[in-house]
Amino acid sequence: MSYDPSTGKSNTAKSNTGRSLGDKSLRVGILTGGGDCPGLNAVIRAVVRKAEREYGDSVIGFKDGWKGLLENESRLLDIESLRGTLPRGGTIIGTSRVQPYMFEDGVARVSDTVRRHSLDALIVIGGEGTLSVAYEIHKEGILPVIGVPKTIDNDIACTEMTFGFQTAVQIAVDAIDRLHTTAESHHRVMIVEVMGRHVGHIATWTGIAGGATMILVPEQPFDINEVASILQHRHETNRYASVVVVAEGAQPIPGTFELPDKEVDEYGHVKLGGIGSIIASELEKRTGMDTRVTVLGHIQRGGTPNAFDRVLCSRFGVAAIDAVHEGVMGEMVALQSGNITKVPLGDAVAGLKGITDELWQTAKVFFPPLPSD
C-alpha cells in the first residue's frame, strides 16, 4: 500500500487500488455513524453530486454505519437516488453505534469489504466516537479516510461548528418561546432539559437565545442551594416566572447534593430525562415554588436541517470529496474563520470542545442578580 497514514498524505498519489487519487474516477465509500442528526443526507448529496458529475467517481453507501462495512451491506449512490433529500432529516443509508473494534475480527472484516469494493477512500460522517474509529482505521492503513464532523452537541475540536447543532438549538428555542407564556401565566419555574452529555453548547446557546433565567452546563458545576436561593429571591421581588435550561450532563458541585444512580444504556450513557426531573424536585423541596419539567429529547435530533446546517453540510460534503481527490487523507473537514478547511483527524478526536469563557460570561449577564446584590 503506497498510502502513508503517518503523514496523512498519499505522496505517490496512488490509492490502494493502484489508481491515482487525483484521477477522475475513484471508488469512494461513505457511511454515517452514531445518533441521528439533521443534515446527514445533505452531506451525502453534496459528496455524490460533485463526485459523480465532476470526477466521475462511484460512491458506495454503506448501510447502518460501520455495520455495513463489517457485513458488506451497501448500495451505489447516484445523483438520481439523492433527489429530494436535501431537506430530509435522518440518513438514507442508515446509522448505528456498531463499530469494528467491538469484534475480534472486526478490522479484518472491514479490510475484506474494502478489498471487495476496491475502495480508494472512505468518507466517514460522525461524531467523536465514529471519527475516533475512523482515525484508528486510518492509522492501521486499512484505507484513506476523510472525516465529516457531525453532532448536534457541537463538541468536536478543531471546527467552529458541527452540523446539526444550529438546528438543535433552534428547535429548543422554539420550545422555550412557547414555555415563557405558560411560566408567566402560572408564576412557575419551568425546567427545560436539553441535550449535551459532556458539553454545554446546546444549553448555553438555547438559554441565551431563549431568554432563559439560568443555564446549567457540564462545564460549570452548580450549587443547587445557590440556584434555589437566586430563583426564590427573584420570585419574591417580582412576579416574573423563570425558565431554567439544563444540559443533560449538568453536574452539581461535589458535596452540595448527590445525583441518584441513573439508568444507563448499553453504551454506558445516562438515559435521557434524568437530571431535569431531579433538579425540579430539589428546587421544589428547597423553595416550595411550583416547578415543571420539559424534556425535549429526540425532537432535537430529528427532522429537516435549518438553512445554516444545510449550507454547512453542502460545503462539508463538497470539501470531503475534493479532499479525497487531493490525496489529503486522515483529515477532517472543518469550519474555521467562516471558511471550510481541513484538520488532522487525530487533533479533532483528541478531546472534546467545551464552551468558551466569552460565551459563558455573556450567558451570565442575563442571569438574575444574587440575593445579596
Added chain:
Amino acid sequence: MSYDPSTGKSNTAKSNTGRSLGDKSLRVGILTGGGDCPGLNAVIRAVVRKAEREYGDSVIGFKDGWKGLLENESRLLDIESLRGTLPRGGTIIGTSRVQPYMFEDGVARVSDTVRRHSLDALIVIGGEGTLSVAYEIHKEGILPVIGVPKTIDNDIACTEMTFGFQTAVQIAVDAIDRLHTTAESHHRVMIVEVMGRHVGHIATWTGIAGGATMILVPEQPFDINEVASILQHRHETNRYASVVVVAEGAQPIPGTFELPDKEVDEYGHVKLGGIGSIIASELEKRTGMDTRVTVLGHIQRGGTPNAFDRVLCSRFGVAAIDAVHEGVMGEMVALQSGNITKVPLGDAVAGLKGITDELWQTAKVFFPPLPSD
C-alpha cells in the same frame, strides 16, 4: 334584580345596575381561568375592540381568574392596552385555578366586587371547570354571565371547536414530523405523550396528522399485549420504525395490566409524564424493542396561537360582547356548522365531548394490521 337566570334572558333589558343592557355604555368584567391556552389575549382584544369602539363600554379585566373577583384586583382594559397582543401567548390579565366555591364566603366576596364595580355582565373565558363555576354564579343571580370555551383539549360540549386546540395539535405534529427520522434511523419505537386527560382529541388529531403508527386515547381502553404484538409483528415484517401517540389519560383495559399509583397534584390531577413512560417500559418488557419517550408537556399550551385559533378567538370575542348587549345571558359562544352561535351554559358544562366514531375509525385505517391479518 331584573335579570332572570332561569331563562338566560334579561327580558326587561335592564342590567343589575339598572341600566339597559342594550344601551351603548355598559360596565363589563372579563376574566381568564384555568390553564394557559394560546389565544386568550386574542379573545380579550376582540371584546375590548368592539366594546370600546362600538358600544362605548368600560371593560374591567380581573386579575388571575376568579381570584381577581374574590380579591377585587382588576384593571381597566382599553384598545391601547391591548396593542400587539393578538399573536402573544398567555393572558395579560393572568389566570389561576382559584374559584369562589373553594371559600365559605367566596360568593359573597364576588358579589361585593360586582357591586363595587357596578358590573353589568361578566365574560368568562375558560374550560369546563371555569365555565361550571360561571354557570353557578349565573344561576345564583350574582350577575349575567357569558362564557367563551377555552381549552386545548377541545372537550367542551356544544361547540365543534374550542380555541387553543388547533395550535396544540400543530405543535405536537411539528414534533412528530421530527421524531419520524430518528425513529427510522434507529429502528425504534417512539412514544409521544400528548395532553388529554379525559378525551383523545389532541391525540387523535395529532396521530392522524403526524402519521402515527398507533394512537391510545381515554375513550378507547387499550390492551397492552395487543399493542405489543402489533408493533412486534410490524417490526418483524419490515424495518419501519413506529411512533405511538399516547394521550395523557389513556387507560388500559381493566385486567390487562395495572397503572401504578401516580403522583397527583393539588387539584387531584395526575401529573404529566406518567403514562408514556409506563407504556414504554411495558412495551420494552414484552418485545425487547428499543423504545423512547417524548413528553411534550407545557409546550402544547404556550406561545402564539396559530391562524385558525386567532380567527376563532376574534370571532368568539366579538360574539361575546354582542351577546352581552343583546341581553342574552347564561350562554356560551360556540362554533357550529362554521358559524358562531350561542348555547346555554348549562348544556355546555353538562358533560365532556369525546371524539366521534367517524374520527376514530379514520384514525384506525392507518394502524398496522393485526398479526393475524
Added chain:
Amino acid sequence: MSYDPSTGKSNTAKSNTGRSLGDKSLRVGILTGGGDCPGLNAVIRAVVRKAEREYGDSVIGFKDGWKGLLENESRLLDIESLRGTLPRGGTIIGTSRVQPYMFEDGVARVSDTVRRHSLDALIVIGGEGTLSVAYEIHKEGILPVIGVPKTIDNDIACTEMTFGFQTAVQIAVDAIDRLHTTAESHHRVMIVEVMGRHVGHIATWTGIAGGATMILVPEQPFDINEVASILQHRHETNRYASVVVVAEGAQPIPGTFELPDKEVDEYGHVKLGGIGSIIASELEKRTGMDTRVTVLGHIQRGGTPNAFDRVLCSRFGVAAIDAVHEGVMGEMVALQSGNITKVPLGDAVAGLKGITDELWQTAKVFFPPLPSD
C-alpha cells in the same frame, strides 16, 4: 351500464365492470386537477390505505389530472408507494388544467381509458373547475365519480372547509407577523396581496389572524378614496404603521377608479401581482405615505400541509373510498358541522361560496375608525 347518473345511486349495486360496488375488490381511478394545493398526497394516501387493506381494491393513479385519462397514462398506487407522502406538498401523480371538454374527442378518449382499465369508479380531487368536469362526466354516464373538494380558496359550496385553505392562511399570517415590525420601524403602509380571485376567504382569515389594518375582498368592492382617507387619518393621529391585506380579485366600486387592463393567462385568469401594486400606487398618489407591496404568490399553495389540512385530507380520502363502496356516486365528500358527509356534486359546483356576513362584520371590527368618527 347499470349505473344511473340521474339519481347518483347505482341501485343495482353493479359497476360498469359488472361487479358489485359493495364487493371487496374494485378498480378505482384517482386524479388530481387544477393548481397545486397542500394535502393532495394526504388524500391519495388515505384512499389507497383503506382501499388496499380493507377492500382489496386496485387504485390506479392517472397522471397530470384529466390528461392522464385522455392519454391513458397511469400507474398502480399501493400502500408502499405512498410511504412518506403525508407531509409532502404537491401531488405524486401530477396535475394540469387540461380537461376532456377542450377536445372534440375528449369524452370518447376518457371512455376508452375507463374501459381499458375496467374502472369501477373515479375519485376526482380538484377545485370548482375540475369538479365541474367531473360532474359532466358523471352525468354523461361515463363512470361513477366521487369528488373531493380541493382549493386553497375555500370557495366550494356545500362544504364548510376545503383542504389547503388553512395551510394557505397560516403561510400568509406568518408573513404578516414579520411585516408588522418593518411597517412599524418605518411608519409605512404595507400592502400584502394574497390569493383569492373570486372570493375573500384567504384575505379575510389572513387579515383577522394577522391583525391587518384593513382587508379588501372581491365580495365587498372598495372605494380607494375612502381607504386612503382612513389610512391617512390613522397615520395623522398616531404613529402606527398599517398592513392592508388585498385579495387578488379585490374590485373597486365602479366609478371610483378604473383598474388598468391586466395581463391574463391562457385560461383568462388575471396574472398574479397586479392589484396590490395598483392599490399601492393609488394610495401613494392620494396620501404621499410610503407604501410597499408584498405578493406572496405561489408560496401559499406549495409545501407541507398543516395539521388541520392533514386531518381533513385523511378524513376526505377515507370517506371517498367508502362512498365508492357504498355505491353512492355523483357526490362530493364535504365537511359539515365538524363531520364528514356527502353532497351532490351538482350542488357543490352550482356556485362559489363567498365569505359570510358574520365573518366580514368581525373583520370590520378591527378596521380603523372613519375620519369622521
Added chain:
Amino acid sequence: MSYDPSTGKSNTAKSNTGRSLGDKSLRVGILTGGGDCPGLNAVIRAVVRKAEREYGDSVIGFKDGWKGLLENESRLLDIESLRGTLPRGGTIIGTSRVQPYMFEDGVARVSDTVRRHSLDALIVIGGEGTLSVAYEIHKEGILPVIGVPKTIDNDIACTEMTFGFQTAVQIAVDAIDRLHTTAESHHRVMIVEVMGRHVGHIATWTGIAGGATMILVPEQPFDINEVASILQHRHETNRYASVVVVAEGAQPIPGTFELPDKEVDEYGHVKLGGIGSIIASELEKRTGMDTRVTVLGHIQRGGTPNAFDRVLCSRFGVAAIDAVHEGVMGEMVALQSGNITKVPLGDAVAGLKGITDELWQTAKVFFPPLPSD
C-alpha cells in the same frame, strides 16, 4: 477633549465629559439606523442589561436613528423597559435613513445633543451607511463611538457574520421549500427574488440551502442566453422543475441584454421587485417555458430573529458596552473565528464584503450541467 480619534483609544481614559471611561457609571447613547433587521432589540437589551447591572451606566436611546440625535429626541432605557424584547422584531427606539451630513448644521446639532446629555460614548447599530456616518462622527471627535454590524445582507467587512442575515436566509429557504412542490406539479420555472443589492450572500446561502437550480448574484454577472439554454436543456432531458434564486442586484454581463431603467427610491436605491420579473420575462421569451416570480421583499427583514441571530446579537451587545468601558473607541464589534472581537471602524466601512470563491464554487456544484456536457 482628551479622546483621540486618530488612535481610537482614549489613552487618558477620560471621556469627553471628563469622567473616566473605565468608571462604573457612564452615560451611553444608543441608536439604530437604516432598514429594519431582526435582532435590533436583542442588541439593545444586551447593552442595557450589562450596562445597568454591572456598570451602573445610564443608557439613552435616541429615536429613529441619527434623527434622534439631530432633534434631541430620546428616552432612558432600563432593564425593565426591555422586558420581552429579545424575540421581538423591529426596534423599540425606531430607525430612519436620516443622518447628520444631510444637513448643513447636522454635526453641530449632534454635538449639541451630545453635550446636553453629557454622553460619554455612543453605540451605533447599523449597516454600512450608518456605520460610515458613525466613523465620520468619530473622526471629527464629536464623541467616542462603537459600531455594531447590522444588515441582513451580511456585506460588512471584517466580521464573518452580521446579525439579521441568518434569519433572512431561513425565511427565504422556508419559502423555497414550499415553491419546489408547486414548480414540480406544474413543470415550471420559479424565479425567487431575494434581497442583496450589492452582494450575493443571501442569494447564495438561500440557493444552496433551498436546493435551487441556479443562483444569480451581483458578484458574478450572468449571461441570460446561457441561463435560458441550461434551463431549457434541463427541462428537455427530464421533467424536473426549476427554482432560480436571483439577488436584487444581479447584473447581466454587459452586452448580453440591457436592464431597463428602473424606479429608484429617494436614496437612489433601485426599488424592490424589478430584476426578478425582468429575468422571468426574458426567460419566457427565449424558452417558452412557464415562468413565475416570487418577490419575498420585506418579509426577509421583519419579525423574530432566529436562534443564531439572537445569540450573535446578545454577544455583540455585551461586547459593545464592554468596549465602551475598556475605552476602546472608533471600533466595531465583530465575529471572527467564532469569537467576538473588535475591528477598526475605518476598516469595516472601507468596502463591502462579497461572497468567497469557495462558497460560489460550492453553489455551482449544484447547478445543472451545461447542454454541451
